[in-house]
Amino acid sequence: MVEDSWTIPDVAVAVDLAVLTVRDEALQIMLVERGIEPYAGMLALPGGFLFDDAEDIDVAAARELSEETGLTPAVLHLEQLRTYGAPGRDPRRRVISICYLAFVPDLPDPVAGGDARRAAWTPVKKALEGSAEVAFDHVRIIQDAVERARSKIEYTTLAASFCPAEFTMTDLRRIYEIIWGQQLDPRNFHRKITSVTDFLVPTGERTTRYGGRPAALYRCGPATLLHPALLRAR
Amino acid sequence: MVEDSWTIPDVAVAVDLAVLTVRDEALQIMLVERGIEPYAGMLALPGGFLFDDAEDIDVAAARELSEETGLTPAVLHLEQLRTYGAPGRDPRRRVISICYLAFVPDLPDPVAGGDARRAAWTPVKKALEGSAEVAFDHVRIIQDAVERARSKIEYTTLAASFCPAEFTMTDLRRIYEIIWGQQLDPRNFHRKITSVTDFLVPTGERTTRYGGRPAALYRCGPATLLHPALLRAR
DNA sequence: CCAAAAGTGTTCACCGTACACCCATGT
DNA sequence: ACATGGGTGTACGGTGAACACTTTTGG
Structure with a gap:
């Protein structure tokens, strides 16, 4: 960090969110319709300029996420993705955008933003x-x-953050299949997942919602890393 | 991105560098001694505030790297690491720091910065x-x-960016051993590396600098990804 | 009974590890 | 000759892919 603070230009810092979910058999992203120029009427990532001078950027992202989803941020996965700062990316002025990536389950309701903006999948x-x-x-x-999400679920248990609190092995497998865009063998998938200690905890309940033999229901355990990793075919 | 630009606080944006090299059998990082308060006399990552209002942040990082190392940025590995923006991280004012990670070979000279600051390993x-x-x-x-570097060399060819233009298999293995802090079997390492197509190209030359049987010299080939990955023991 | 989905067992090919062994140089 | 590091061959154990097979429900 250098001392020549006299050269600091006028830069705006924004925090934007890439919120992913799996909904209707597809990977979907939360976008808001822009009300004003530039790009009025087009879709953009939800986000905003850095609000409070004393607010941590991670906290700002969590606050935005909570506002947009109506969910408490504690249970959701949120991580910094990357910062984008090409000149001219916003035609009005220089904007540096710190982007965060979030995984949320298929929410019961498409979500109306905390303020009046419309967020849609x-x-x-x-x-x-x-x-x-x-x-x-x-x-x-x-x-x-999307690329980060695809690789992240290979070696972490985060695919489960796309699922509701209780889910079946097939629910979880569908998440993988949809995000990776490839079919997985249900039998090998079942064995691999159950071999990871502390990932899935059986609730004892069963569901028969898909027809056929009832499937066991699971909750998430304390594990966060997949050992061994579950690799997609390339 | 939201429209309420009237809330934008006064935020400074810095671009900082984490430049790693392997030198004297150890992983080392480039740090500069601070001349002024705060933290005068202490060591800090090289970097500076965003210089030109029309300069891309990636370009700014490459320029800084070139200034500090005296090398042309084209051949060096440089990637965005993360952005740090906790309030109070700089006592003077709110500073958002976009950090980049670079891998450079053991430079012939410890490097004097482009401007007068002293950079040291x-x-x-x-x-x-x-x-x-x-x-x-x-x-x-x-x-x-460091954690990013450790995991990055598992699945990319970037360990070679710590080596000079021509190097032996043992040079490359030492890079892995030093960064991971663990010994590797020279024989299996040799076979794994040579099995990756387009990673190492033999120059035909040999060197005998370590004593014993002369080792083949290699240059980097066009490969960037390791297939299969070279995993460290955990 | 049949279809459909859940879950188990088995086979087989491949890959990483460990290590014996041979090669080519300097002293 | 022998020490030193470079490089190859091989045996063995573990893991992933493929798939036959059994279990448990609904229609």
């Missing part, structure tokens, strides 16, 4: 293939978020 | 164990940098 496929109009450099950010 | 062990006085929250940043 958009399939990642639509956002990336251009059939949804995405503002700023947010397509690039969504790409990075 | 400090063993990471000293910086982390407190026998070197490190300013701000930079100990935490160094921890993150």
Whole structure:
């Protein structure tokens, strides 16, 4: 860190969120419709400029997430993704955007923001293939978020943060299949997951919602890392 | 991104570097001695406030790296590490620091900075164990940098960026051993590395600098990812 | 009874580890 | 000759992929 503070230009710092969920058999991302120029009417990541001069950026991200989802941030997974600072990414002025990645379960309600803005789920496929109009450099950010999610669930238990409190082995497998875009063998998947100590804790309950033999229900255990890792085919 | 630009507080944006090298059988990090308060006389990561209003943050980091090392940034590995923005991390004012991680070979000369500041190599062990006085929250940043380096060389060819242009298999193995802090079997290491296509290209030359049978010299090939990964023991 | 989903057991190929062994140099 | 480091061959144990097979429900 250098001492020439006299050269500091006028830079705005924003905290943006890439909130992912699995919904309707697809990986979806939370986007808000912009009300004003630039990019009015287009979709953008939820977020805002750094609010309080004494607020930690991690805390600011958690607050935003809570506002947008209506959920308490404690239970949700939130991690810093990357910072984007290309000049011209916002046509109004220089904006440095610190982006966070969050995984949330399929929420019962599509969520109305804490303030009046509308937040809605958009399939990642639509956002990336251009059939949804995405503002700023947010397509690039969504790409990075998805890639991070894909690799993160390989070696952590975070796939379970896309599931409700109780879920079946098949629920969890579907999460993997949807995020990775590939089929997994249900039998080998079952064995691999149960071999990870403290990942899934059986509740004793069973459900028969998919027809066929009833499946055991699980809750998340204390494990956070997958040993051994569950690798996707490349 | 939200529209209420009227709440933007006065925030300074810094770009800092965690430059790692392997030198004297140890992982070392480039630190500069601070000339002024706060933390005058203590060591800190090289870096500076965002210089040019039209300069990309990635470019700013590359420029800093070039200034500090005297090397052209093109050949060096440089990636964004994380952004640190806790309030109070700089006692003077709110500073958001975007940190970059660089891997450089053991430079012939300990490097005098582009401007007059002195940059020097400090063993990471000293910086982390407190026998070197490190300013701000930079100990935490160094921890993150080292952990990133340790895991990065597991699945990429980046360990070679710590080596000079031509190197032996043993040179490369020493890099791994020093960064991971564990011994590796030279014979299995040799076979694993040579089995990765396009990683190492033999120059045809041999060296006998360590005594014993002369070792083949290699250059880096075009490969960037290790398939299969080279995992450290845990 | 049959379909469908859950869950178990078994086979087989491959990969990492450990280590015996041979090669090529300096002294 | 022998010490030193470079490099190859091989045996063995563990893991992942594939898949046959059994279990438990609904229709």
